[in-house]
Each structure stands twice: as C-alpha cells, then as structure tokens.
Amino acid sequence: MIAIDGWGVPLIGNFPIYRISHDYFTHWSSALLGGGIESFYADPAVEHLELWRSPQTTKGWWIHQTSTGLKTATPTTARTFIQNVFNSLN
Known part of the structure; x- marks a missing residue:
C-alpha cells in the first residue's frame, strides 16, 4: 500500500507499506501510527x-x-520515489 498524505490513518498490515507526506511534521507525526x-x-x-x-x-x-x-x-522527487516502489515490487 502507498499512503499519500495518510496523516492520522493507522498503517498496519502484513504487506509492504510506503508513506508519502507533504511535509516533515506530517511525516514524523504519522510515523507514530x-x-x-x-x-x-x-x-x-x-x-x-x-x-x-x-x-x-x-x-x-x-x-x-x-x-x-x-x-x-536520499534526495529525490515524489515521482521517482513512487517509481522506485513499483519497480521494487516486480
């Protein structure tokens, strides 16, 4: 699952989970879930x-x-991150 700005949403499951946040605070605080x-x-x-x-x-x-x-x-763009996630699933 790729969670794009899933702030406040518990991300739990027995499958790969990837988070994309619009800022550092959201990234940090959503990691608590x-x-x-x-x-x-x-x-x-x-x-x-x-x-x-x-x-x-x-x-x-x-x-x-x-x-x-x-x-x-690693510095990158959101697009490259998403492409890398899809490529790693193959």
Whole structure:
C-alpha cells in the first residue's frame, strides 16, 4: 500500500507499506501510527494538492534502510520515489 498524505490513518498490515507526506511534521507525526518500509516527505513542504498534481516537481527525501540496516535519507522527487516502489515490487 502507498499512503499519500495518510496523516492520522493507522498503517498496519502484513504487506509492504510506503508513506508519502507533504511535509516533515506530517511525516514524523504519522510515523507514530505505523512507519512503513520506506517513505518520502517533501522538503520544502508543499500543499497537499501540489503533491498530487505535480509529484515530478515535488522534491524531498526518500527514507530507507541500507542492506546493513543503516537508516538513510536520499534526495529525490515524489515521482521517482513512487517509481522506485513499483519497480521494487516486480
């Protein structure tokens, strides 16, 4: 499941969960209800509609873990993050 701006929604399940947030605060606070495997948050923050309308220009951070378990933040766009999620499911 890819949760786009799913703030306040518990993200629990026995399947991969990926979160996309329009700002850091939403990213941080929604993680309290379920972190997911990987996530993305916009930086600088954008309006909700901007994230939906223009993921290709929404810049931010892809939060993931390396193969050694190190939590890493990589700069990217929301579109690239979503493409990477779909590619990893194949």
